[in-house]
Amino acid sequence: MSVPKEVEKLSYEQAYEELQSIVDLLDEGRQSLEDTLKLFERGQALAHRCEALLNQAQLKLREVITSPEAEIKDA
Amino acid sequence: MDQLSLLSTPILSVKELTAYLHGMLENDDVLQDVWVGGEISNLMRANSGHIYFTLKDQDASVRCVIWRQHTLRLATALEDGQSVEAHGYVDIYEGGGQLQFYIDTLRLAGEGRLYQEFLRLKVKLEAEGLFEVSRKRLLPVFPLKIGVVTSPTGAALQDILNVLRRRFPLAEVILSPTAVQGSEAPAGLVLALTRIITEKPDVIIMARGGGSLEDLCAFNDEKVARAIAASPIPIVTGIGHETDFTIADFVADLRAPTPTAAAEMAVPNREDLIVALTDLTSKLQRFARHQLDNYLWQLSDLSNQLMSKSPMKYMAFEFEKLADTSKRLKRATYHSMDIRQLNLKDLFGQLTVLSPRGTLKRGFALVTNQINHKLVTSTEDITNHLPIQIEVGDGSFGATIVQE
Numbered sequence: 002m003s004v005p006k007e008v009e010k011l012s013y014e015q016a017y018e019e020l021q022s023i024v025d026l027l028d029e030g031r032q033s034l035e036d037t038l039k040l041f042e043r044g045q046a047l048a049h050r051c052e053a054l055l056n057q058a059q060l061k062l063r064e065v066i067t068s069p070e071a072e073i074k075d076a
Numbered sequence: 077m078d079q080l081s082l083l084s085t086p087i088l089s090v091k092e093l094t095a096y097l098h099g100m101l102e103n104d105d106v107l108q109d110v111w112v113g114g115e116i117s118n119l120m121r122a123n124s125g126h127i128y129f130t131l132k133d134q135d136a137s138v139r140c141v142i143w144r145q146h147t148l149r150l151a152t153a154l155e156d157g158q159s160v161e162a163h164g165y166v167d168i169y170e171g172g173g174q175l176q177f178y179i180d181t182l183r184l185a186g187e188g189r190l191y192q193e194f195l196r197l198k199v200k201l202e203a204e205g206l207f208e209v210s211r212k213r214l215l216p217v218f219p220l221k222i223g224v225v226t227s228p229t230g231a232a233l234q235d236i237l238n239v240l241r242r243r244f245p246l247a248e249v250i251l252s253p254t255a256v257q258g259s260e261a262p263a264g265l266v267l268a269l270t271r272i273i274t275e276k277p278d279v280i281i282m283a284r285g286g287g288s289l290e291d292l293c294a295f296n297d298e299k300v301a302r303a304i305a306a307s308p309i310p311i312v313t314g315i316g317h318e319t320d321f322t323i324a325d326f327v328a329d330l331r332a333p334t335p336t337a338a339a340e341m342a343v344p345n346r347e348d349l350i351v352a353l354t355d356l357t358s359k360l361q362r363f364a365r366h367q368l369d370n371y372l373w374q375l376s377d378l379s380n381q382l383m384s385k386s387p388m389k390y391m392a393f394e395f396e397k398l399a400d401t402s403k404r405l406k407r408a409t410y411h412s413m414d415i416r417q418l419n420l421k422d423l424f425g426q427l428t429v430l431s432p433r434g435t436l437k438r439g440f441a442l443v444t445n446q447i448n449h450k451l452v453t454s455t456e457d458i459t460n461h462l463p464i465q466i467e468v469g470d471g472s473f474g475a476t477i478v479q480e
Contacts, residue, residue: 020353037367038368051353062248062251
């Protein structure tokens with residue numbers, strides 16, 4: 002495994018995907034004891050991250066910047 | 077003559093007359109499948125749900141009926157004074173003796189031309205392969221940046237935002253505002269699309285609320301269609317109502333029936349995500365537990381194997397052997413000692429025979445000087461009054477030498 006990114010910096014998709022791959026790895030059941038424990042801990046952290054993102058998220062809204070140059074160019 | 081001919085001519089009842097007219101109308105191909113253009117007046121919606129009105133032009137008018145089941149298909153609300161084109165059949169209403177036009181389809185005047193234009197463009201673009209299923213891209217599962225091309229003041233935008241807030245608040249929504257109706261709308265849509273693409277969203281929602289075919293015509297514009305087809309980012313359209321299909325819908329990667337549905341299709345549902353997450357979390361725990369259990373099993377199995385190979389077991393066996401040997405040793409020893417004891421007794425017997433005491437028993441005596449504890453073997457050894465010890469066959473006694 003590559004060096005895992007800090008869980009708090011992951012997007013929902015990244016965290017969810019990693020969680021999924023960890024579950025797949027554990028399902029295979031070929032991990033060493035140490036890795037199993039590490040994967041489990043990481044998985045739990047990822048699940049918490051996803052949960053927090055879902056519960057705390059607020060939709061952000063903004064408008065595209067409409068610069069005059071763009072209008073000239075596009076027109 | 078007149079009288080006679082009148083008498084000879086059969087007289088129809090009113091019912092027979094109207095039935096005859098009904099039959100004639102029913103057998104006329106033109107009247108059974110006809111489009112009529114005119115202006116609506118005397119519009120009346122009955123409690124039964126049927127709509128009655130008069131269709132007129134400068135010179136004439138005809139009574140019209142739209143049965144309730146056909147009113148549901150009407151795209152626009154009817155108003156007095158509207159110019160419309162209606163399709164249906166002509167029949168006589170026998171109760172009122174009126175000729176009536178029974179309408180099943182109705183559109184605003186001018187929509188016919190628009191519709192022809194729509195069909196022409198649709199055939200053209202379809203021939204170019206712009207509607208090919210193979211061109212359609214899958215929408216991303218987790219779009220974090222969602223571009224919305226629509227009117228900033230329309231209900232469509234609010235509908236979309238409501239859905240996104242409820243279902244997937246993780247996303248950032250970037251609005252690219254544009255007019256969605258009127259002569260400026262096609263160019264506006266193309267520009268708005270170009271702008272939103274520079275923001276590199278994960279998915280683009282192109283939307284507009286319901287309206288007449290004319291209201292939606294910007295989405296049937298060829299330039300708009302080509303801009304959609306050229307987009308490097310997947311586009312989902314939600315234009316008008318469920319029954320409205322625009323060229324934009326055909327070109328888009330995914331067509332949703334309404335703006336609300338477009339937003340729903342563009343993002344996953346938070347509730348679904350929570351369910352999936354819960355499921356994944358429980359799998360994580362189950363699999364990890366299972367894995368640990370496996371290790372415990374392996375450990376206990378291995379430890380059993382170890383115990384079975386333990387030196388203790390070997391030693392126990394050796395101990396047993398040892399105990400057995402030592403038993404045998406003891407037995408052997410005792411046996412040999414028994415023999416020795418027997419021998420010893422024998423020896424004692426011989427010893428007894430050979431001992432001086434045997435000689436004493438035959439009457440001899442041993443005399444010991446009491447002072448120096450030496451045997452007296454010569455007369456030289458004694459002096460007068462010397463205490464001596466005399467030992468005979470069954471014991472001993474003391475005596476004193478008395479010399480005369």
